[in-house]
Amino acid sequence: MSVRSVIDRYYECVNAGDWEGWLGLFDEHLVMDEQLAGHLEGLTALRGAVSGIQQVYSRFQNTPRYFVIDGAQACVVSHISATSAGGKPIEAEVANYFLIQDGKIAYMANFHDSVPFAPILEPQPRQARESE
Template identity: 55%
Template sequence: MSNREILEKYYAYANAGNWDAWCDLFTDDQEMDEQLAGHISGLTTLRGMMAGMGQAYAKFQNVPKTIFVSGDEGAAVSHISALAAKYPDEAIEAEVMNYFKFRDGKIAYMANFHDSKPFEPFLRQISEG
């Protein structure tokens, strides 16, 4: 699978809620800097975190607008439309930029960048337990 195909699968799996297949796109020693969750090291940690995504959101769509790939680096501009499970009447709409590094046909590093304000319903849900 090419690096561009990996990114296309990244978004397809996320939008289908197929978090196991999504996690399979990452190396075992992956590193991630996630805007809301912080730094995540290792695939085992990532899998544990993503196991709850289906319960955290009533809806989650991350639609790519533009995907760039150059060698072992890539980036994507996308739009997230989501609803937190506890607050499905408060829409989450955010523009996002993701940066990727690839190694051996998988994602070795990913960082995302977006305004945290639109995710307030999700963050409130987490803080309330």
């Protein structure tokens, strides 16, 4: 699969909520530096991050705007439009860097302002215990 094909599929899967398809794009020994989730290594760690994504967002779209591809590397500037599980809107500009090896994402990093993500970073209110 070409670098552009992998990148296009990445955004197709994210926007369709096809997390299994998305996970299939990554090398089993991937390394990811994700601004909110931190440093991740391997598919097991990434699978855990997907679980978190599904819990904190009720809607998540990441629309690519600009692509720069140089050999096995790519940078994509995109716009995230999402809704937190609590119903708060999130709008953010993002840059994703990809290194593709043997048709799989071997390394990925993203860069964005964390302020728009406050609705998912804020501590959630505690639910009252039934006995109270």
